[in-house]
Amino acid sequence: MTAHAIEPSVQKLPTGIASFDIIAKGGLPRHRTTLLSGTAGSGKTVFAMQFLAAGIRDADERGVFVTFEESAGDIRTNMRSFGWDLERWERDGKFAFVDASPDPHVETVESGTFDLGALLARVEHAVKRIGASRVSVDSLGAVFSQFSDQSVVRRELFRIASALKAMGVTALMTAERTDDYGPVARFGVEEFIADNVMVLRNVLEDENRRRTIEILKFRGTDHQKGEFPFTIVPDDGLVVIPLSAMQLKQKSSDIRVSSGSPELDKMCGGGFFRDSVILVSGATGTGKTLTVTQFLNGGAAVGERCLLLAFEESRDQLFRNAIGWGVDFERLERDGLLRVVCDYPEVLGLEDWLLAIQRTVAEFKPNRVALDSLSALERVGTIRAFREFVIGFTSFIKHQEITGLFTSTTASLMGGTSITEGHISTLTDSIVLLRYVEMFGEMKRGITVLKMRGSLHDKGIREFTIDKKGMHLGRPFRNVTGILAGTPVHVSPADVERIWSHFEAERGERRADSVVTDGERRRGSDRRRSS
Amino acid sequence: MNDSTPQGGTLATYVLRLYVTGTSPRAQVAIANLRRICEQDLRGQYDLEIIDVLEHPEVAEREKILATPTLIKQLPPPLRRVIGDLSDKEKVLLGLEVRPELPATDRPDHP
Numbered sequence: 001m002t003a004h005a006i007e008p009s010v011q012k013l014p015t016g017i018a019s020f021d022i023i024a025k026g027g028l029p030r031h032r033t034t035l036l037s038g039t040a041g042s043g044k045t046v047f048a049m050q051f052l053a054a055g056i057r058d059a060d061e062r063g064v065f066v067t068f069e070e071s072a073g074d075i076r077t078n079m080r081s082f083g084w085d086l087e088r089w090e091r092d093g094k095f096a097f098v099d100a101s102p103d104p105h106v107e108t109v110e111s112g113t114f115d116l117g118a119l120l121a122r123v124e125h126a127v128k129r130i131g132a133s134r135v136s137v138d139s140l141g142a143v144f145s146q147f148s149d150q151s152v153v154r155r156e157l158f159r160i161a162s163a164l165k166a167m168g169v170t171a172l173m174t175a176e177r178t179d180d181y182g183p184v185a186r187f188g189v190e191e192f193i194a195d196n197v198m199v200l201r202n203v204l205e206d207e208n209r210r211r212t213i214e215i216l217k218f219r220g221t222d223h224q225k226g227e228f229p230f231t232i233v234p235d236d237g238l239v240v241i242p243l244s245a246m247q248l249k250q251k252s253s254d255i256r257v258s259s260g261s262p263e264l265d266k267m268c269g270g271g272f273f274r275d276s277v278i279l280v281s282g283a284t285g286t287g288k289t290l291t292v293t294q295f296l297n298g299g300a301a302v303g304e305r306c307l308l309l310a311f312e313e314s315r316d317q318l319f320r321n322a323i324g325w326g327v328d329f330e331r332l333e334r335d336g337l338l339r340v341v342c343d344y345p346e347v348l349g350l351e352d353w354l355l356a357i358q359r360t361v362a363e364f365k366p367n368r369v370a371l372d373s374l375s376a377l378e379r380v381g382t383i384r385a386f387r388e389f390v391i392g393f394t395s396f397i398k399h400q401e402i403t404g405l406f407t408s409t410t411a412s413l414m415g416g417t418s419i420t421e422g423h424i425s426t427l428t429d430s431i432v433l434l435r436y437v438e439m440f441g442e443m444k445r446g447i448t449v450l451k452m453r454g455s456l457h458d459k460g461i462r463e464f465t466i467d468k469k470g471m472h473l474g475r476p477f478r479n480v481t482g483i484l485a486g487t488p489v490h491v492s493p494a495d496v497e498r499i500w501s502h503f504e505a506e507r508g509e510r511r512a513d514s515v516v517t518d519g520e521r522r523r524g525s526d527r528r529r530s531s
Numbered sequence: 532m533n534d535s536t537p538q539g540g541t542l543a544t545y546v547l548r549l550y551v552t553g554t555s556p557r558a559q560v561a562i563a564n565l566r567r568i569c570e571q572d573l574r575g576q577y578d579l580e581i582i583d584v585l586e587h588p589e590v591a592e593r594e595k596i597l598a599t600p601t602l603i604k605q606l607p608p609p610l611r612r613v614i615g616d617l618s619d620k621e622k623v624l625l626g627l628e629v630r631p632e633l634p635a636t637d638r639p640d641h642p
Contacts, residue, residue, distance in 0.1 A: 100597050105610075109626030112561075112615035117552030117599040118584040118591045125588030146597070147614075 010221040013134075013170045016054025017047070019240040023224040024215060029196055032219075033161050033171040035140075038200030043211060043232055044174040045070070046082070047200065048136035050237040051172050053084040055134045056094045063134040064096050064126045064169075066119075068142035072097040082237045096126040102146050110148055116156040120163055127167055135169045140193075141176035161193045195219040201227065205382045208349070213240055229388050231351035241351060241392050254454075257368075257403050259291075260298025263473035264432075267449050267458040272430060276453065277394045277404040279374075279425065282434030286445055287466055288407040289313065290325055291432070292370045294470055295405045297327045300337040304367035309357060310342045311376035318342070325470045339364050350381040350389040358396055369397055373407040374424065390424045429453040437463070437483050439490075446483055447473065545569075545577040545627070546606040552599045553585050557616050561600035564617040572620075572629055604628075 012026030021027045028034050028051075038044045052063030067075060075097075076086045089095035100119055127135065137160075144153050164171045173194060177183065180201045197216040202209060212227035230240040256271035259278075265271040272278055280291045289312075296306040310318055318340065322329045332338035341360060348356060361369065371377075371393075378386050390406075397404045406428070425431060431450040436443050448461040460476035461483050479496060480488045549565055551558035562581060569577045584591040584599060594603070598614040604627050613626035 098592065099595060103595060106612055107609075107626075108612040108614060109622055110615050111613050111620075111622035111626065112564075112618035113557065114598040114600060114615045115552070115557065116597055117555075118550055118596040118601065119598070121552065121584040121588040122592045122596075125592065 010219075012221065014059070015051050016058040017050050017238060017240065018236060020213070020238075023213070023228050023240060024218070025222050025224065028170055028172065029218055029221055030170050031165065031168050032196060033164055033173060033194045034196040034198060034218075035173050035175055035194035036198050036200065037175045037177050039177055039180055039202055042180075042200040042202040043230075043238055044176075044200060045075070045078075045138050046232055047238050048138045048172050048174050049075070049079055049084065050082070052095065052134050052136055053079075053082070053237070056089055060094075061134055062094045062096075062130045062132040063136065064098060064123065064130070064132045066098040066100060066123060066135065066137040068100045068102075068137070068146065069139055071101045072099040081234055083235050084237075093130050096130050096132070098122050098126050100143075102142075114149075114152060116143075116153075116160065119156075120160055123160070124163065124167065127169060133169055135164060135167075135171040137171065137173040139174040139176060157193055205384075208381050208385065210382065210385055211351070229351050229385065231349065231355060233352065233355060236355075239351075239355060241354060241388065257304075258298040258302070260294030260296070260301075261291075261471050261473070264291075264294075264447070264471070267447075267460075267462070267473070268430065268452055269455040269457045272403055272405075273454065274403055275398050275401045276429035277398065277406065277427070278430040278432060279428040280405060280407045280432045280434065281410060282407075283410045283436060286434035286436060287447075287464070287471060288409070288434060289318070289321060289372055290466060290471055291434070292372050292405060292407060293322050293325055293327050293329075295370055296329075296332070296338060296368065297322075299368040299403075300332045300335075303337070305336070305365060306332070306338050306368045306370070307361065307364055307366035308338065308340045309369065309371045310340060311345045311371075312373050313342075315340060315342045324468065325466075326468055327470075339366070345377045345380045348380075350377065350385045353377065353380070354389055354392050354396075357393065361397070361400060361402070366402060368403045368405070370405045371407070373409055375407075375409040387424065390427055394427050425451075433484065435461070435483055437461075437477060437480060437488050439480065439488070446477060448484075544606070545573050545604060545629075547577055547579045547627075548594075548603045548605060549579065549581045550584050550591060550594070550596045550599055550601045550603070551581060553583055558600060560618065561602075561616045564620075564623075565602065568617065568620055568623055572624060602626075 010032070011030040012021075012024065012028065013030040014021050014027040015024070036044055036047060049065060052065055055061035055063050065075070070078070079086055086095055086097075090097070098119070100122075123135070126132065140157060143157065144150060147153050161171075161173075177199075180203050196218045199214045199216055201212045201214070203212070204210075211230050211232070213230050214227045215223040215225075228240055230238055232238050255274040256265075257274050258271050259265050259268065280288050282288050292308070296308060299306045308318070313321070319329045329338060329340065333340070339360070341357075345353070374390065377389065380386075381389070394404065406424075408424075428451075430452045433448050433450050435446045435448075437446045438444075445464050445466070446461045447464050449457045449459070462476050463474040465472050465474065477483060479491050479493060481491055482489045547565070547569075549561065551561060565579070569575070569579065582590055584596060600614065600616060602613040602617060602623070604611040609628075611626055611628060613623055617623050
């Protein structure tokens with residue numbers, strides 16, 4: 001291989017469709033035809049039109065839309081909801097329809113062989129007339145249904161595809177498929193017409209609709225692999241949510257910010273990192289919302305803007321609780337330091353929540369975002385969609401150099417982990433656990449910093465109390481073991497001393513640590529017996 | 532546009548338009564086939580216009596023509612379309628709704 005061979009031979013045309021260009025590594029292959037296949041209602045027509053609309057709006061590239069299915073009039077009306085004024089663009093010579101939709105009032109009889117020469121002449125004419133560089137054809141399946149002689153249609157589609165190439169336009173053709181995970185397209189030939197194939201899916205998973213886009217092949221050039229979720233929203237049209245694309249570029253900050261509790265800051269080795277994401281996990285009533293309240297108050301105290309996304313409690317409840325801990329949310333709101341978004345998770349799908357949150361963040365520009373709780377959002381979508389939401393959200397706020405704090409609710413009162421944590425713990429930088437600890441007929445609360453990426457932290461489990469001024473951290477639970485497992489067992493101080501003597505080498509530095517599991521304890525006593 | 536002058540009695544003037552692509556062999560075949568049908572079955576009572584879509588793509592756009600050759604019967608109503616090289620005469624007559632002169636020989640290959 002020479003150095004010349006490495007140079008990309010296929011150029012990409014940025015489509016302007018939000019985030020699609022990221023997964024397509026630059027856009028659609030320029031001067032080529034790309035097939036977009038999908039089941040009914042998967043968003044093919046919207047994508048095909050948005051490809052043109054984005055070109056007109058963002059790059060002054062003109063577009064021709066060839067429609068075989070819906071009439072031009074219907075499409076003009078339908079696309080108005082996305083803010084695309086096709087009539088105006090048609091008047092301005094930036095956009096043209098080739099309306100090849102069937103006319104239900106005219107009967108057509110076939111007698112002898114034919115070709116689609118007239119269609120090709122119309123497309124070429126439209127492209128030349130407005131100087132188009134983008135062409136969308138929607139949809140190939142509808143051409144087949146207009147003519148009885150399928151072999152003629154096949155032959156003619158090949159001819160049109162090669163004519164589009166000769167015209168030097170970048171083209172997108174849509175095709176129907178009957179099954180979300182079946183043959184690429186219904187007539188089995190469409191995929192050979194195009195150099196590039198993409199698939200839109202609209203799958204029903206656990207009673208939730210999930211839209212994804214996948215690039216199957218880009219001949220001679222690179223793209224990201226796998227399915228990427230997308231959503232269709234008014235104003236913007238189709239928005240792709242790129243997952244892997246966002247993670248790599250994150251910067252890492254070593255600037256510390258306060259958690260709002262000086263004692264918790266001390267446990268974390270001096271506070272949270274500024275662009276980190278912290279997960280606070282605990283059973284109901286352990287103090288998650290309090291941690292959130294303190295986190296927001298701590299930000300506002302130093303003049304930072306804070307956004308609270310509350311999915312569990314009503315606005316009134318949140319504000320009343322905060323007052324109970326000595327924090328006046330209303331005043332913070334008046335000062336412009338706090339914004340509270342309070343809603344039922346069910347009102348939107350997870351992809352739409354992600355977009356809505358991103359918009360709020362872009363507009364309010366907060367320094368801190370708290371989400372209470374992820375577990376409430378989890379019930380809106382599938383596990384996979386949820387994981388994608390968290391990936392999208394965490395990478396988004398890290399990009400903005402925002403400190404994020406999420407809560408998650410554990411199912412059991414005394415311990416264990418939630419399903420939520422299992423799916424997202426690797427995505428968060430720090431994990432704070434809040435746990436109930438039963439001691440001598442009394443419920444106490446324990447807090448521990450389980451993980452603190454990039455920093456030393458206190459590994460003890462400390463008792464804490466809640467009063468009118470918030471959270472107060474006390475001493476570590478020295479003589480209790482099995483707290484995290486949800487089965488606290490008391491150990492006499494003499495036992496603790498004896499166990500630690502087995503770890504003599506580490507003793508000096510780890511003396512302050514207090515977690516001793518059941519297994520270690522047993523091993524310790526076994527060894528003692530055998531000696 | 533031709534005037535629509537309805538003829539009395541059994542004879543009507545057929546206003547026909549044939550859309551073809553250039554001077555392709557298929558266009559030539561279609562034109563020859565159509566001329567023969569017109570002389571034999573329409574007894575000269577027709578007005579035929581041949582349009583090359585390569586020269587007049589805007590007309591093809593307005594009339595929403597996809598296939599070539601396409602024959603359109605403008606008059607008498609209703610509007611009818613026949614696509615193909617018009618080699619199947621029966622289908623052309625059926626498509627144009629031309630009534631056969633001799634009803635006795637109608638549908639000879641009916642089972």
